[in-house]
Amino acid sequence: METLRYTLRKLLGGVPLILGVTFLSFLLMVYFGPDITYEFTSKNPTAQEIASVRAELGLDRPFLVRYADYLREIVTLDFGHSFASGERVTRILARTIPISLAVIIPGFILGNLLGLVFALIAANHRSGWIDKAIMAASVVGMSISFLIVVIVFQIVFCSSYGLNLFPSRGWQVDGPGDYLMHVTVPTMATVFVALGYNTRFYRAVLVEELTRDHVRTARAFGTPPSQVLYKHVLKNSLIPIVTRIMFSIPLIVISGSLIIESYFGIPGVGKITFDAIKVNDQPILKAVVGLTALLFVLTLIVTDVLYSVFDPRVKLK
Amino acid sequence: MRLIGTIAGIALLVAIAFGTYSCSSDTGQGDPDLKVYRHSFDEAPRSLDPARAATVYSNFIVLNTYDTLYAYKYLARPYELKPNLADGMPAFSDDGLTLTVRLKRGVHYIDDPVFEGGKGREVTAHDFVYSLKRHFDPRSLSQGAWFWQGRIVGLDAWGEAGADYAQEVEGLRALDSHTVQITLTRPYPQITHTLAQGFAALVPREAVDEYGRELSVRPVGSGPFIVEDFDSTRAVLRRNPDYRSEPVDLAYEGYDEAVHGFSGVKAIDGRSPPFVDRIEIDFISDDSSRMTSFTKGDELHYARLPSAFYDNYLKSKAPIALSDDNASKYHMLAGVEPGFVFHQFNLDDPILGYHDDPAREAANKALRCAIIQGFDWEARNNGFYGGVAVVFPGTIPPVVPEFDETLSRDSVTRDVNAAKALLAQAGWTPETLPELTYGVPSSVRQTQMFEQFRGFMQDIGYPRDKIVIKQYATFGDISKAWKQSQLPIVNKAWSLDFPDAENTLQLYYGPNGSPGSNDANYKNPGYDALYERAAVMQPGPERTALYQQMNRMIVDDCVAMTGLSRTIILLWHKNVIAFPDRNIVGGFWAKYVDLTD
Numbered sequence: 074m075e076t077l078r079y080t081l082r083k084l085l086g087g088v089p090l091i092l093g094v095t096f097l098s099f100l101l102m103v104y105f106g107p108d109i110t111y112e113f114t115s116k117n118p119t120a121q122e123i124a125s126v127r128a129e130l131g132l133d134r135p136f137l138v139r140y141a142d143y144l145r146e147i148v149t150l151d152f153g154h155s156f157a158s159g160e161r162v163t164r165i166l167a168r169t170i171p172i173s174l175a176v177i178i179p180g181f182i183l184g185n186l187l188g189l190v191f192a193l194i195a196a197n198h199r200s201g202w203i204d205k206a207i208m209a210a211s212v213v214g215m216s217i218s219f220l221i222v223v224i225v226f227q228i229v230f231c232s233s234y235g236l237n238l239f240p241s242r243g244w245q246v247d248g249p250g251d252y253l254m255h256v257t258v259p260t261m262a263t264v265f266v267a268l269g270y271n272t273r274f275y276r277a278v279l280v281e282e283l284t285r286d287h288v289r290t291a292r293a294f295g296t297p298p299s300q301v302l303y304k305h306v307l308k309n310s311l312i313p314i315v316t317r318i319m320f321s322i323p324l325i326v327i328s329g330s331l332i333i334e335s336y337f338g339i340p341g342v343g344k345i346t347f348d349a350i351k352v353n354d355q356p357i358l359k360a361v362v363g364l365t366a367l368l369f370v371l372t373l374i375v376t377d378v379l380y381s382v383f384d385p386r387v388k389l390k
Numbered sequence: 391m392r393l394i395g396t397i398a399g400i401a402l403l404v405a406i407a408f409g410t411y412s413c414s415s416d417t418g419q420g421d422p423d424l425k426v427y428r429h430s431f432d433e434a435p436r437s438l439d440p441a442r443a444a445t446v447y448s449n450f451i452v453l454n455t456y457d458t459l460y461a462y463k464y465l466a467r468p469y470e471l472k473p474n475l476a477d478g479m480p481a482f483s484d485d486g487l488t489l490t491v492r493l494k495r496g497v498h499y500i501d502d503p504v505f506e507g508g509k510g511r512e513v514t515a516h517d518f519v520y521s522l523k524r525h526f527d528p529r530s531l532s533q534g535a536w537f538w539q540g541r542i543v544g545l546d547a548w549g550e551a552g553a554d555y556a557q558e559v560e561g562l563r564a565l566d567s568h569t570v571q572i573t574l575t576r577p578y579p580q581i582t583h584t585l586a587q588g589f590a591a592l593v594p595r596e597a598v599d600e601y602g603r604e605l606s607v608r609p610v611g612s613g614p615f616i617v618e619d620f621d622s623t624r625a626v627l628r629r630n631p632d633y634r635s636e637p638v639d640l641a642y643e644g645y646d647e648a649v650h651g652f653s654g655v656k657a658i659d660g661r662s663p664p665f666v667d668r669i670e671i672d673f674i675s676d677d678s679s680r681m682t683s684f685t686k687g688d689e690l691h692y693a694r695l696p697s698a699f700y701d702n703y704l705k706s707k708a709p710i711a712l713s714d715d716n717a718s719k720y721h722m723l724a725g726v727e728p729g730f731v732f733h734q735f736n737l738d739d740p741i742l743g744y745h746d747d748p749a750r751e752a753a754n755k756a757l758r759c760a761i762i763q764g765f766d767w768e769a770r771n772n773g774f775y776g777g778v779a780v781v782f783p784g785t786i787p788p789v790v791p792e793f794d795e796t797l798s799r800d801s802v803t804r805d806v807n808a809a810k811a812l813l814a815q816a817g818w819t820p821e822t823l824p825e826l827t828y829g830v831p832s833s834v835r836q837t838q839m840f841e842q843f844r845g846f847m848q849d850i851g852y853p854r855d856k857i858v859i860k861q862y863a864t865f866g867d868i869s870k871a872w873k874q875s876q877l878p879i880v881n882k883a884w885s886l887d888f889p890d891a892e893n894t895l896q897l898y899y900g901p902n903g904s905p906g907s908n909d910a911n912y913k914n915p916g917y918d919a920l921y922e923r924a925a926v927m928q929p930g931p932e933r934t935a936l937y938q939q940m941n942r943m944i945v946d947d948c949v950a951m952t953g954l955s956r957t958i959i960l961l962w963h964k965n966v967i968a969f970p971d972r973n974i975v976g977g978f979w980a981k982y983v984d985l986t987d
Contacts, residue, residue, distance in 0.1 A: 111869040112436075115444070116887075117536040117896070117907035118873065125528040157436045159606030168621065224678065232682045241683045242672060243624070336679050338672055340621040348434075348622060351864055 080374050087370030094366040095147065099140050099359065106353035109156055130156055143359050147367070152360040157352055162360045165345060170326060172244060173341035176333060177325050179256055180263025185318060187264065188271025193302055195272065196279035207272060214269030219262070223336045226262045242338030259333045278313045282306045311383040319376040323368035327361055424667040425985050427966065428691045430680055434622055434673035437606035441524050443588030444533040446885065446973055451625055451671070453977030456591030456611030457513065459491055459570075460582055462975045464982055465655070466644025468791050469889045469974050471582055475513065475592065475612075479582070486577035486926070491585075493518070493568040497634055502610045504596040510632070513612050515564035517592040520555065522562055524593065527553035534589025537887075541581070543573045555595075577926040583888030588976070614664040614981040627669040635662045638982065653721060654967040658982055665967075665984035684961065691966045691985075695722075695959040697776035703961075707778050710959065720961045721968075726780050728789040728973045729885035730894075732952035733765075734910035738903075739878040741824040743911070756816030757823070758948040763809035764850035765843070765951045767802045773842060774835070778957040784941040785894045787955045791929075792891040794938045801945045801952075809850040825856045829877040831868050832861040839881075873905035880909040889974055890929070891937045895921060898944055910949050917943050 113126045127133045146152045152162035195207040228234055231241035239258050246252045282288065283306055291305050292298075331343040342361070349357035380387040435447035443452040453461075461474035473479060475497060480489040499510035522542075525535040526549030540546060543561025551557070561573035574581065584590060597610035609617045615627035640659040647656075658665065672689075674680040677696035684693040695703055705713040710724040735758050737743030742758055745751040767781040783801045786793050813823075828843055830836035837859065844857040860877070862868035872880050886893050900918045902908035917940055924936040944950060960970050967984040 107864040107867045108870050109866055111873060112864075112866040113442075113531055113533065114869075114873075114905075115533045115536040117902055118905050119539075120905055122535070123873070123905060126531060129528055129531055154603045159437055159439065159603035161604065227679065227682060231686070233685050233687060234682075237686060241686055241689060242674065242679065243689075334623075336676060338623045338674060338679075338683075340623040344622050352866060353864075 076378060079377070083374045083377070084370065087373070090370060091147070091363070091366045092144075095143060095359075095363055096140065098362040099143055100136075102353060102355050102358055103136055103139070106355075106358075107351070109353050109355075112157070112352055143363070146359065147363040152363075153356045155349070155354055155357050157348070157354045157357075162356045165357065166342065166360060166364075169340060169342040169345050172339060173330070173334070173343055174326065175246075175252070176256060176259055176339055176341060177263065177330055180260040180267065181321070181325060183260065184264045184267030184271055188268055189275050189307075189314070191268070191272040192275030192279055193307065195276045196283055196306070197298065197302060199280055199283070204276075208276070211269035211272045214265055215273070216269075217266070219266045219332055222265055223262050223332055226258050226265075227336060230258045230261070242336075244339045255337075255339075259330075259337055259339070262333065263330065274317060275310075275314060278310045279306055282310045285309070308383075312380055312387075315379050315383060316376060319372050319379070320369075323365050323372055326368060327365045425665070426668045426670060427666045427980075427983050427985060428689060429669055429671045429980070430684070430690050430693050431671055431673045432680070432694060433675055435625075438609045438617065438620065438625075439530075439606040440521065440588050440591035440593055441530040441532040441534060442606065443591070446976060447673070449588040450977035450980070451617065451620075451627070452588035452591055452609070452611075453613065454615045454627060454669070454980050455609040455613045455617055456588070456593065457497065457613055458586055458588070458591050459493070459518065460586040461978045462586060464638075464643040464975065464979055465640070465646070465650055465969055470644065471586055472642075474586070474978075476585075480585075486579075486928075487574045489572050489574075489581065490565070491518075491570045491572075493570070494634070495568055497612050498632060499594050499610060499612045500616050500630055500632070502597065504594065504600040504610060510612070511594070512567075513592055513594075514567045515570045516567070517594055518570050519559075519562050519564050520595050521591065521593045523548065523553070523555060523559065524598070525589065527555075529553070532589075534587065537584040537587065537589060541574055541576075541578050543575055579926070579928050580888060580890050580892055583890060587887060615669060618668075623673055625671045625673075627671070629664050629667050633664065637662045650969055653969045654986070655969050655982070657967055658984055663981040665982070669980060669983070687963075692960070692962040692968075692970065694972070695961050697774070697778075700776040700778070700959075704959075707776070710778060710957070712961075716961075720963060721966070722959060722961055723970060724778070724957055724959045725971075726787075726789055726955045727885070727958050728787070728889060729883060730782075730785075730787045730953040730955045731883040732785070732950050732954070734880040734882075734897075734950040734952075735761075735948070736875055736878050736880055736909065736911055737913070737949065738875050738911040742826070742878055744913070753816040753818065755948055756812050757818060760809040760812040760816075760818075760850060761847065762801055762948055762951050763805050763812065764846050764852075766804040766846050767951075767954055768804070769846075770839075770842065771954060774839065775954065775956050778959075780955045780957065782953060782955065783945055785897060785944050785950065785952055786891045786937060786941045787886070787894065787953065789886070789955065790889050790891045790894075792934045792937045794941055797938070797941065797945070804846075806849050813851060820851060820853045823852055823856055825858060826852075826878055827858050827860050828879055828881065829860045829862060829868055829871055830881065831865050832863055837861070872909045875904040875909075875911060882909070885973060891941075892925060895924075895937060895940050898940075898949060912944075912947070912949050914943060914947065 109130070110123060110126050110132060114123055131139065150163065154161055155165060191207050195204040198204045227241055230236050231239045239254055244255055246255055288301060288305050291301050327342060331347045333339065334341040334344040345357060346361050431447045433447055435445060435451055437448055438451050438455065440452050440456055443449045457475040459474060459476040460471050463470045463472050475493055476491045477494045478492065480491045482489050493513065493515055497513045499505065499513060501508055501510045505511050522538065524530045525532040525538065526545055538545060544559045545562055548557060548559045563571050565571050591611065594610055598605055601608050607620055614630055614633045616630050617625060618628045619626040637660050638658050640656065645655065672683065674683065677698060680693050681699055684690040700707065703712060703716050705711055712720065712722050735742055742754045745754055771777055771779045771781055780788055781802050782788055783797050783799050784794065828840050830840055840859045844854060847857050848854055862871060871877050884894060884897065896902055897907050898910060898912040898917060899908055899921045900913045903911045903913065920936050920940050924933050927933040958972055960972065962968055962970065965986045967986060968982070969979065971979055
């Protein structure tokens with residue numbers, strides 16, 4: 074009951090956040106985004122044709138009227154039709170979000186799990202050569218552009234100039250076998266890049282925990298090192314770790330991974346969003362921004378609830 | 391740790407389930423008995439609605455899923471029209487103002503829930519009338535209306551009066567279920583070409599009423615293929631099993647053993663298309679990604695060779711020839727594009743265009759002529775088009791029959807001294823030269839083009855700081871700047887809609903000034919009079935002479951730095967029987983594609 078009350082209170086508290094984010098983003102779309110009108114005109118347009126396109130797309134209506142429509146759309150989850158393709162926005166998102174999740178989740182999970190493992194090893198050997206080697210490798214991974222990683226991995230694993238083991242693009246998945254074929258290289262690229270960031274972050278968290286009194290006490294009592302690491306260090310570090318993971322989720326769900334999707338020809342929400350940004354396809358952008366804001370609010374609530382699960386000292390007030 | 395492991399396991403299962411679920415509709419993908427041709431586009435088409443088939447990519451798919459009254463012959467060059475859904479070429483009245491077209495009988499739309507019982511009904515003349523009317527209905531957001539604007543009696547007025555489909559249009563009538571009659575306001579020799587465009591495809595009203603704006607992703611046509619899947623990365627077309635039987639007459643299509651023999655297209659003679667079960671089209675804008683997929687061997691069958699890859703694939707650029715290794719694996723076709731790139735001066739801008747002061751106007755003309763003389767087309771060709779493009783003077787590109795081979799090449803031959811002399815004679819000094827803004831869509835390549843242009847201008851004495859770049863986030867944004875006459879130089883490309891120089895000469899017709907296609911805002915009553923005279927003439931030497939006279943006016947008045955037609959190099963695997971054409975024949979050739987294994 075306490076959790077429910079807390080959730081409702083937080084939901085109400087999230088309304089100003091959603092209003093602020095949507096208002097600012099819509100302001101940017103309308104007054105600073107590209108003018109899509111001229112993507113719709115013919116090769117020899119007349120002034121009348123241009124005015125007609127603006128009217129048909131609703132671009133000639135007052136800002137506040139359009140913003141009120143936007144809020145109504147968030148409430149009803151009906152964002153109308155994409156300006157560019159004409160397809161219903163909800164249909165586009167329903168088609169593309171699952172694909173993006175299917176592409177990104179394995180890399181996201183592996184990137185975090187491996188990051189934790191390497192961080193634990195590094196933290197346990199703090200200042201030793203193993204720690205330094207892991208940190209140096211992390212910096213290398215962080216320093217290479219994601220774009221370069223994707224291109225190199227594509228050439229090495231997917232092209233006739235390399236191993237030619239996996240498809241270079243597309244998303245024709247009829248079963249787990251096809252899925253693994255299509256997701257392996259994107260996952261490897263994602264993990265390669267994410268691992269450095271994750272390892273460094275998690276190591277910092279774990280090292281801080283290692284210096285705490287309870288760890289020193291556990292060691293003084295002769296607790297085996299592995300038990301100290303897993304039971305006393307990792308468990309007590311979960312709050313920053315959970316925070317990092319949880320706040321990545323809205324971006325993963327809505328934004329997908331533009332580079333992965335573009336280079337591997339995967340029809341996910343990242344590519345849709347990027348295409349929409351390029352031409353200011355407002356119905357899609359409004360949906361993506363609105364839903365991301367909504368997800369952030371929900372994530373905040375879930376994260377707070379998880380805090381209380383992982384650390385009984387945390388109370389939901 | 392156990393908790394994290396459990397969460398990870400669940401998430402992985404969910405991901406696999408999503409992956410499997412999201413692609414369950416992709417039927418037939420793995421069937422080895424199907425003939426699947428895998429094509430590639432450099433960009434994704436935005437809409438498959440014929441009213442918005444404004445790009446070569448949209449047009450390709452529209453022409454394969456809908457029917458048009460006319461089409462271009464598969465192999466004939468110069469390009470020739472032929473009946474498609476029409477059962478013959480149009481019958482023109484003696485005054486050239488009325489044309490009558492009869493439609494083939496027994497042609498049906500594909501089966502779709504929009505039809506009674508889900509069964510595709512017969513295509514009729516009323517569909518053509520409806521489809522053309524749609525272009526004048528603001529709700530269609532048509533990009534093709536300009537072909538017929540002011541051309542068909544009563545059609546513009548019908549749109550302006552509210553686009554009520556119950557109202558007849560005097561100049562656009564279905565005489566019976568299979569006969570269309572069009573009455574023109576004045577002779578329009580290019581009308582048959584316009585009826586071969588994706589814009590003129592026949593759309594069933596039921597589909598528009600039911601799907602509305604989503605017609606753009608759910609085509610309902612009567613063409614050789616049916617769209618099975620379409621998203622931001624690919625389109626999948628499957629063979630229309632009910633497509634009419636029309637055996638190929640290769641001689642009629644323009645077959646020439648010497649030109650087409652290498653492609654193997656002889657094998658389709660006498661057979662009825664389409665020949666493949668599926669066409670899968672990947673939209674790949676990144677060149678390296680496209681070529682990686684093409685060279686894998688089991689993915690793309692077809693790709694345009696990007697100029698950045700010429701050195702890797704070609705052993706010679708003149709003549710264009712593949713390296714031996716690539717020649718053993720791929721067929722190649724290199725051809726000059728039906729279009730060109732050019733830079734127009736915006737003559738509405740007083741810094742280099744028309745001016746109230748006649749002396750300044752004369753000086754402005756000298757400035758434009760000097761800039762033209764200073765522009766190095768060969769360097770542009772070598773720097774950005776692999777050195778294989780065709781540079782030509784004027785605005786009539788080499789691909790059309792009216793091209794003037796005798797026109798002086800002075801306007802495309804760099805002469806720095808002549809440019810300096812022109813500036814000096816007109817009294818221009820580095821101090822008095824106006825600041826020139828060079829607008830570009832934001833990209834590295836466009837910025838490099840600007841830098842090259844600035845270098846050209848420095849060579850003729852233009853101060854470096856007076857050539858400035860203005861970048862626009864999107865093509866739509868720079869297009870807006872052109873249409874609102876905001877830039878002194880309009881740097882653009884034009885693709886011909888049909889092989890007739892009228893399509894490029896209209897770029898300088900006065901009444902087409904901003905926001906129309908005449909971005910130069912060129913106003914020359916003499917030019918306009920010639921244009922109006924030629925516009926109603928049938929093709930022939932007399933009209934060609936007028937075209938070429940207008941072309942010379944463009945050059946003499948220093949209206950544009952023009953032009954360069956890019957050479958397009960197409961590659962396809964040897965197991966594909968095809969003779970591709972990217973622009974004019976457009977999508978019409980896809981139904982003739984076959985595979986040898």
